[in-house]
Amino acid sequence: MTDQPTETGLKEWLLSDTPQSVAQARCQRLYLAWLSFSANPIAMLGLAIIVVLVGMAAAAPVLTGGDGTEQALANRLQPPSVAHWFGTDELGRDIYDRIVWGARITLYIVGLVAIIVVPIGLLVGTVAGYVGGWVDIILMRVTDIFLAFPRLILALAFVAVLGPGLENAVLAIALTTWSPFARISRAETLTIRNAEHILAARVQGASTARIIVHHVTPLCLSSVIVRLTLDMAGIILVAAGLGFLGLGAQPPLPEWGAMISTGRQYMLDQWWVATIPGLAILIVSMGFNLLGDGLRDVLDPRSGGTS
Amino acid sequence: MSQDTANAKTTIEAAGRISRSALPSRLFAITKHGFSILLTFVGLTAITFIIGRVMPADPVLAIVGDRASNEVYEAMRLQLGLDKPLIQQYLIYLSNILQGDFGTSIMTTRPVLDDIIRFFPATLELATIATIFGVFLGIPMGVLAAVNQGRLIDHVIRIIGLFGYSVPIFWLGMVALLIFYAGLGWLPGPGRIAVYYDGIVEARSGIILLDSALQGEWEIFWNALHHLVLPASMLATFALAYIARMTRSFMLDQLNQEYILTARVKGLSEGAVIWRHAFRNVLVQLITIIGLTYASLLEGSVLTETIFAWPGIGQYITTSLFNADMNAVIGGTVVVGICFVGVNVLSDILYRIVDPRSHD
Numbered sequence: 001m002t003d004q005p006t007e008t009g010l011k012e013w014l015l016s017d018t019p020q021s022v023a024q025a026r027c028q029r030l031y032l033a034w035l036s037f038s039a040n041p042i043a044m045l046g047l048a049i050i051v052v053l054v055g056m057a058a059a060a061p062v063l064t065g066g067d068g069t070e071q072a073l074a075n076r077l078q079p080p081s082v083a084h085w086f087g088t089d090e091l092g093r094d095i096y097d098r099i100v101w102g103a104r105i106t107l108y109i110v111g112l113v114a115i116i117v118v119p120i121g122l123l124v125g126t127v128a129g130y131v132g133g134w135v136d137i138i139l140m141r142v143t144d145i146f147l148a149f150p151r152l153i154l155a156l157a158f159v160a161v162l163g164p165g166l167e168n169a170v171l172a173i174a175l176t177t178w179s180p181f182a183r184i185s186r187a188e189t190l191t192i193r194n195a196e197h198i199l200a201a202r203v204q205g206a207s208t209a210r211i212i213v214h215h216v217t218p219l220c221l222s223s224v225i226v227r228l229t230l231d232m233a234g235i236i237l238v239a240a241g242l243g244f245l246g247l248g249a250q251p252p253l254p255e256w257g258a259m260i261s262t263g264r265q266y267m268l269d270q271w272w273v274a275t276i277p278g279l280a281i282l283i284v285s286m287g288f289n290l291l292g293d294g295l296r297d298v299l300d301p302r303s304g305g306t307s
Numbered sequence: 308m309s310q311d312t313a314n315a316k317t318t319i320e321a322a323g324r325i326s327r328s329a330l331p332s333r334l335f336a337i338t339k340h341g342f343s344i345l346l347t348f349v350g351l352t353a354i355t356f357i358i359g360r361v362m363p364a365d366p367v368l369a370i371v372g373d374r375a376s377n378e379v380y381e382a383m384r385l386q387l388g389l390d391k392p393l394i395q396q397y398l399i400y401l402s403n404i405l406q407g408d409f410g411t412s413i414m415t416t417r418p419v420l421d422d423i424i425r426f427f428p429a430t431l432e433l434a435t436i437a438t439i440f441g442v443f444l445g446i447p448m449g450v451l452a453a454v455n456q457g458r459l460i461d462h463v464i465r466i467i468g469l470f471g472y473s474v475p476i477f478w479l480g481m482v483a484l485l486i487f488y489a490g491l492g493w494l495p496g497p498g499r500i501a502v503y504y505d506g507i508v509e510a511r512s513g514i515i516l517l518d519s520a521l522q523g524e525w526e527i528f529w530n531a532l533h534h535l536v537l538p539a540s541m542l543a544t545f546a547l548a549y550i551a552r553m554t555r556s557f558m559l560d561q562l563n564q565e566y567i568l569t570a571r572v573k574g575l576s577e578g579a580v581i582w583r584h585a586f587r588n589v590l591v592q593l594i595t596i597i598g599l600t601y602a603s604l605l606e607g608s609v610l611t612e613t614i615f616a617w618p619g620i621g622q623y624i625t626t627s628l629f630n631a632d633m634n635a636v637i638g639g640t641v642v643v644g645i646c647f648v649g650v651n652v653l654s655d656i657l658y659r660i661v662d663p664r665s666h667d
Contacts, residue, residue, distance in 0.1 A: 042462075042465075141343075141346055141350070142350070144343070144347060144350075145346070145347055145350030145351060145354065146354075148347050148350075148351065148644075148647065148648050148651070149351060149354065149644055149647070150602075150603070150605075150606035150643055150644060150647045151606070152606060152607065152609055152610075153606050153609065153624065153639075153640050153643050153644070154354070154640070154644075156609070156624060156625070156628065156636075156640075157355065157358050157359075157636055157637065157640045158358060160358075160628045160633070160636050161358050161359070161362045161363050161633075162362070233472060233473050237473075237475055237476075240475050241475070241476075241477065241609075241610050244475075244477050244610065244613075245610075245613070245625060245628075246629075247628075257475070260475070260477065260478050260481070264481060267481055267484075267485055267489075268485065268489050271485060274478070274481055275478075275482065277478075278475055278478030278479075278481070278482070281475045281478065282470075282473055282474050282475065282478070285472075285473040285474075285475075286469060286470065286473040288473075289469045289472050289473050290469065293469070
């Protein structure tokens with residue numbers, strides 16, 4: 001009962017037509033975006049999947065009995081049961097444990113790739129778009145070359161030289177992922193570079209660097225975030241593919257793609273060893289795709305629903 | 308996926324812009340286009356040069372392997388011109404590529420280009436059949452979704468499309484083999500053709516379907532076709548998802564135009580409005596999309612080939628990779644990259660020829 005008044009008060013504060021402060025206006029925008037986002041059941045399903053993934057990764061020590069690498073050879077290749085929900089693999093390791101710990105690796109990969117590619121893409125795109133001229137031509141040519149290159153093959157070649165391993169896989173994926181972000185931020189920058197608030201900042205004597213960082217970049221962010229969410233699925237699939245080929249995370253790390261690879265030889269008789277990690281990859285990348293679709297409808301109304 | 312979407316849209320917009328301008332500027336645009344293709348090629352070779360020659364600690368060792376004798380090592384060092392400046396090394400590398408010289412593979416001891424010519428037809432065959440699957444299933448699905456926008460069927464097709472984007476293709480291939488080969492026995496297992504048919508058909512084009520049909524070996528043709536069904540369907544899941552999504556998007560754009568309203572007001576049947584009016588315009592736009600799909604399948608077949616023991620370029624690259632056969636890896640990468648760019652350029656040109664708006 002005591003919660004009731006504050007809740008309506010909060011709602012009024014969030015929906016009032018005359019926000020009293022910048023903070024309130026920001027909260028209102030977020031709240032309205034959330035309202036339209038949460039009205040979309042498909043997007044909410046995506047969000048739920050990602051929340052579960054993050055929760056699993058965070059609570060891995062609580063959810064499992066070990067760290068997913070303890071071997072119990074007496075228990076090898078057990079079918080799913082009450083003791084081992086998803087069965088055990090060829091070294092007797094509990095597959096449920098490995099899936100839960102694998103969530104950390106998946107998040108580590110997509111997180112690290114995002115941290116690398118978003119700043120690079122934003123920097124290249126906003127500088128090219130805002131400065132223009134030769135800088136634009138050169139930067140965009142380089143971007144186009146990376147865009148034109150087939151992604152998995154390029155990542156394969158990079159890993160071939162750098163050597164297999166989780167960090168190298170991340171680096172290879174990042175090198176093949178940044179270019180669309182540069183394209184998107186450039187396109188956004190071109191539409192706003194002559195906007196009045198940018199001109200106002202310039203007239204006030206703000207430096208080019210300051211305008212790019214404080215005035216242009218924030219306006220590129222929403223498109224970049226949508227793109228990033230949709231790209232997450234692709235990143236997960238490439239990482240899993242590299243893991244499957246033995247070029248990503250190395251044993252005994254419970255990387256899902258590598259787990260499918262080892263399960264492959266037991267596919268005919270012990271289907272669960274390879275099938276369960278594959279389902280995990282499918283569900284998570286589906287989650288990112290659903291979330292990205294929903295975010296696009298909310299953050300990027302121009303393309304809302306039609307593409 | 309949506310990267311390609313964006314690319315396709317810009318290509319289409321670019322084509323539209325050019326069509327409206329006068330002839331001299333069109334010539335200029337063609338020159339500019341050719342120049343940018345050239346630049347892409349230079350960039351592509353520069354990247355592979357950096358990967359193959361600059362990044363490895365010892366590129367000679369990466370090429371000859373650690374079991375090579377000192378003479379072989381020294382000979383390769385001189386052949387690569389590692390004593391010369393980097394830019395000169397790159398120019399040598401570039402002129403070698405232009406002459407079709409990708410070096411020798413240590414795994415097969417043959418020139419890399421010969422290997423690629425031998426392995427490539429299998430990939431071409433697989434990607435072509437997969438694209439055909441994708442086109443014939445994806446386009447009707449996209450049209451159906453657009454016509455029923457917001458209804459149940461639209462959502463179902465959207466979910467199917469998202470599945471195609473999200474599923475790890477190598478895993479899907481394994482599950483499909485487990486069900487249709489091991490479980491039900493409806494389809495043959497991995498490989499291009501049954502072992503007992505091996506070597507009967509003379510490899511002229513290297514595409515078994517074509518070779519066997521030309522030589523009248525219909526039994527082998529059917530066998531090869533059966534072997535193609537599973538791997539091609541796996542590859543097609545992505546093609547289908549992408550084509551369906553783009554068809555739906557293009558179709559919705561058209562259905563909201565006024566000429567559609569006019570056609571409806573005239574009293575045309577819904578079928579005629581959709582297929583004769585809206586879809587014709589969509590079909591032209593889809594050329595670019597189909598080209599993009601085809602190019603990405605040529606590349607995307609790497610994992611499918613691994614699962615289905617398909618002796619294509621993807622498998623060639625991965626097996627070379629595990630044998631530390633750098634010449635083969637880099638050579639394969641360059642060739643796939645060239646195909647990728649080439650198909651995209653080709654579909655772009657085709658689009659300009661077919662689109663009546665570019666003839667004015």
